[in-house]
Amino acid sequence: MLRRLIATLLMILIMAGLSARASEEKQQILVFAAASLKGPLDEAATAFTERTGLPVAISYAGSQALARQIEAGAEAALVITADEDWMNWLDERHLIDRASRRDLLGNSLVMIAPATAPQTFAVEAGMDLRARLGEGRLALGDPGAVPAGKYAREALTALGLWEGVADRLLPAENVRVALSYVARGEAPLGIVYATDAKSEPSVIVAGHIPEGAHKAIVYPAAVAKRGGEAAAELLRYLNSAEGFATFQRVGFKRPGATD
DSSP states (O other), X not given: OHHHHHHHHHHHHHHHHHXXXXXXXXXOEXXXXXXXXXXXXXXXXXXXXXXXXXXXXXXXXXXXXHHHHHHTTOOOXXXXXXXHHHXXXXXXXXXXXXXXXXXXXXXXXXXXXXXXXXXXXXXXXTOOHHHHHTTSOEEEEOTTTXXXXXXXXXXXXXXXXXHHHTTSEEEESSHHHHHHHHHTTSSSEEEEEHHHHHHOTTEEEEEEOOGGGSOOEEEEEEEBTTOOHHXXXXXXHHTSHXXXXXXXXXXXXXXXXXX
């Protein structure tokens, strides 16, 4: 009888432990976020967990890759893209909670060069960008899909510079890869977000892309259809003054703000 009682108690304890673990796993908030957010978003997520006890896991990639993974069934709870197009794409497929959507952050574009081969110039209509490349190529996010690349193409087109370099591109799967090409000296110039340039000591800002040459850079965020109240709570925190301060320290802006 005693052995049976002990065995029963052990089974109850084991089941309670498994239940607690399952509950903890359910509470974990999986965030799909644009690659350019790595660093400050990690810091903000850590602060949120310390405040609430809710664990956060973050998957970083290009916005286009994240959107397609969610369409394929990835169980993201919160999604943050680097442009409105991919968030609209998710919305059209009923993969986000439209009411939860917020324009979270803003950014700007810069031209970068390796710190070992610095050059600075004004990015403006009439400049000879091709000559600045020498025998090299211009690193940027894939302009057909990656938000940073799409913004870059729009800006260079507006400035009349796109046709001169369209055959001299080094496209990347996301903006952080484009940043790494320049940091390693594989490209003499690249176009990335200002916050990316600030995060990488191996590059310098060669010039600033005029903000009026492309549409405003906006990072929308929304709770995914498979998300819940915990994801909504995280989004509220990221959008709060405390949450935004983490991003502001590395150069992000509120949407619509100018330098």
